[in-house]
Every structure is written in structure tokens, then in C-alpha cells.
Amino acid sequence: MYVQINGNRLHIEVLGDRPGVPTIIAHHGAPGLGSLAEPRASFGRLADAYRVVVFDARGSGASDDNGPFTHEQWVADVDAIRAWIGAEQIVIAGGSYGGFIAMEYAVAHPDRVSAMVLRDTAADNANQELATRNALESARVTIDQAKFVRIMTGTVRDDADLRDCWTEILPLYDHDYDPALVAKRAEATPYHYRTHNYAFSVNQHAYDLKSALPGVTAPTLITVGRHDWITPVACSETIADLIPQSTLVVFENSGHSPQAEEADLWEATVREFLEEVHATR
Structure with missing residues (x-):
């Protein structure tokens, strides 16, 4: 479906839409290259127990190309999607560049985040x-x-x-x-x-969340492939060192995409984490 979000038409899919279950909003990576196909294939597997919202971010996939293409705007779009779907709190998830936006969202809207799931991402531009x-x-x-x-x-x-x-x-x-x-x-x-x-050319130069991450209050799962070339394990270790309630899991037979290369193990890891988080709420 197409939904008008902050003056830009976004392509959105809602999987497992049923009342009373936690909502996951998953942000794809690679702005200008990525699409909802990636989080649909991975987080869509959880739609038996969660309401999963995946979307093409503005300027990507089948969504419209109205700017700005800033982190602030992409974070605002996520929060508008949260409001549109009617969720008071969400699990915010993101892989690669989508992890940047997930972390930015958790910093900007701590009261809206029950948990965070990251995959092969970084806290700054050192990667x-x-x-x-x-x-x-x-x-x-x-x-x-x-x-x-x-x-x-x-x-x-x-x-x-x-x-x-x-x-x-x-x-x-x-x-x-x-x-x-x-x-x-x-x-x-x-x-x-x-x-x-x-x-x-613009966002990456200013990207550095290291000073803000110790203030993240949500339990956070950080997943990364051992052989990731673009956001190596050291990047995830930095995130894990900074976020207080974080767990780091390294997938030994994966590159940048353990959610695809070790899909069953990755899914089981995310399920276990989310079940533990929501069992205590």
C-alpha cells in the first residue's frame, strides 16, 4: 500500500497485522539502493508472533523521492509510521545504514522503543x-x-x-x-x-552517535557477520560497549547479511531476544 507520510508517499507493507501483539518497524539499509524486500524477507518470518511493518524509505524503492534525505527526516518518518499504525511503543530494527536510523530513533524517542534489533551497522563513520x-x-x-x-x-x-x-x-x-x-x-x-x-556525501560526514548511545534505554540485540567487510565486527563491538542493555551475537559463517546467510539461526536469535524482552513487560 501507499501511505502519505510527512508530505511524501511511502510504500508500506504490514505483515501479521493482528491486535494485541508487539509491533516491529524494520528499516532497510542502503538509501537509494535498498528496499523493503530485505526486512520483509528477514523480519517477515516473525509475523506469526509480531506485527511487522516494512517500508521503502523516502528516496528508496517504490516510495516517492521528495527530500530531504537526512537522518532527522528518516527518523521523523519512522515516528509518523508508528503513529499511523497506532502503536504506543515499537521494536525498532535496522540493518546496515538502516541501523543508523534505528539508533537515531532510539536516541530521539526513547519512550517509544521497547527493544532494538541491529544488524551489521556502526555507531559512527569510522567504518x-x-x-x-x-x-x-x-x-x-x-x-x-x-x-x-x-x-x-x-x-x-x-x-x-x-x-x-x-x-x-x-x-x-x-x-x-x-x-x-x-x-x-x-x-x-x-x-x-x-x-x-x-x-x-553529506550525512556520513556528520554521523557519530557514540556520545548518545550510553543514553539508550531499550534492550538491544546487535547481530553481525564475522566476515562483514563494510561494517566489520569491531563496529558492532563499539555499539555493544556503549549501549547499557545490549547483547552482541557474531555469526561465524556470514558476511554483511547473516539474516540471509544464516537465516534460521539469525531468526532464532532474534526470536529468543524478543521473547525475553516482552516476557518481562
């Missing part, structure tokens, strides 16, 4: 340096440095260039490299280069 080193040292593929710089600095020229640069770095993401899967992902990705460019 950029780590990711660059990992990409250039990869034995899997030889990265075209010009394309790498354009996508990582938010200076891609248009949607076609974003697709070209995205295809260049996609082989780095999974624990087990499958060229056919990479080609399929590149084909299925919705491209919004202006959103991507703003996120990586």
Missing part, C-alpha cells in the same frame, strides 16, 4: 576507513578504485552509474561468493542516485 581497506585488500575480486570512490563518497553521476558502481562492490558482501546471485541482485535493485549521493 568507511575499515571498509576501504578491506575492499582494496580483497583476494576475491579486483575493485575498480574510481568506481569504489564514487559510490563510497556519494559522487555517482546518475542511476546507470550507481548501478555500475554497485555491481562492482557487490561481490564483497557475502561469505560465499556466487556471481549469478550478484548479477541477480544488481538487476533487482531499485536505483535512486540522488538519495545515495546525499547519504554518502
